[in-house]
Amino acid sequence: MSDQSRDRFSRRGFHRRAMAALGGALADGLVQGAARAAAGQHPAGKYVDIHVHLTQDWVAGQAPLSTEALLGWMDERQVAEAVVLPLVSPESWHYMVSNDWVFDQTRAHRDRLIPFCDIDPRATYVKGKAIGRMLDRYIEAGAKGLGEHKCGTPIDDAGNLDIFRACSDLKWPVLLHMDTVRNTDEPGLPGLERALQAAPGATFIGHATGWWSSISAVSDRKELGGYPTGPVKPGGAVDRLMEKYPNIYGDLSAGSGLNAISRDPDFGREFLIRRADRLLFGTDYLAEGQQVGQFEFLDRLDLPADVQAKIFRDNARRILNR
Ligand SMILES: [Zn+2]
Structure with a gap:
């Protein structure tokens, strides 16, 4: 030899x-x-939060959120566990919240803080087998899913589909931020549908205005970037896709998630009950003192106990294998 x-x-x-x-x-x-x-x-607490960020002190003036402050807030709000999402794309935040930093910050608290990782499809050499090798490294470091995927490309960009296919092989959750700048799509979300078909083993989690505006019928692309008010019009892509594909869930975090279920409260309550197996409690908490309306609004709806259990924590634990 x-x-x-x-x-x-x-x-x-x-x-x-x-x-x-x-x-x-x-x-x-x-x-x-x-x-x-x-x-x-499981750690004590009523909720699993599918969407939080740890953030650093930065010149742009946004208040930071340390690991200790996040855990303190989780104790106060009865949040047992939270998924901590990096932000690696230039369109995602005013500085990079790197995968490695999220792994470091969560390492001593993995019983409660669950790190995800992300890959920007435009980074050099992100293609083919390299994606699998990158994900292997992140798995070794503790990553349990992909997101917050928030890159300035169409949702069905070829590079995105390659990344989603690798997540499909891993049976991973993929948390998507969709609006008119990041993971863009057309009314009716045909691009997201192509992603669902390309990566049937992945569990996609829809978040932000592009996804949640589509709880109602959307005719103008601009609506995918807004917070529409008033009654939900029949024919929304959210229900259409949930009906057709078992691998799409909704993240109730942020202004977009709260708006979707509160803009038309009768529809919102009915939707939460009807889609109780596909919805995930979340906040998008990322700064000390941030107001989060989800706790109070969901309490006020007085949902049946089994619906609360699914949305508040059990669905998340199922897709996270916890
Ligand atoms: Zn976020």
Whole structure:
């Protein structure tokens, strides 16, 4: 065997062993999740928050949110666990909230803080097998899903679809921010539908104005960037896609999520009950002192106990395998 082929052989062997270990780690995670669920061993609290951010002190003036402050707020608001989302695209935030920083900040609190990772499809060399290798690194660091995916491309951009396919292979949740700048689409969300078809193993979680405006029929592309008021018109893409695809969920966080269920309160309550298996409590909490209307509004609706349990925590634990 030449030195060159020996080197190639041993590298391949190393890769195979590494992949076997990774597969074992994934299987262990699933077993642990099921065991924890069966034993009811989750941190105390009424909610799992599918959408928070840790943020740094930065010149642009937005108040930061430290790990300690986030955990303190979670205790106050009865939030047992929260998904902490990086922001890696230039359109997503005024500085990068990197994957590595989110892993570092959450490392000592993984019983309550669940890190996701993200990849921008426009980054150099993000294609083909490289995506799988990047995700392997993030899995080793603790990532449990992709998001907040918030890049300035169409939702069905070829690079996005490659990333979603890799998440489909991992059976991962993918949290999408959609509006008229990030993950753009047309009225009726045909681009999102192409993504759902391309990555049937992924669990997509819709967030932001592009997704939530589509709870109602949308005729003008501009509406995908707004907070429409008044009665929900029949024919919305949210219900159409939920009916047709089992792998699309809705994230109730932020002004967009709250607006969707409060703009037409009768529809909102009926929608929450009808889609109780597909909706996830969330806040988009990212700064100390931030007002979050979701707690009070959802309390006021006085939803049936089983609907509350699903939306507030059980759906999230199911898709996170916890
Ligand atoms: Zn967010």
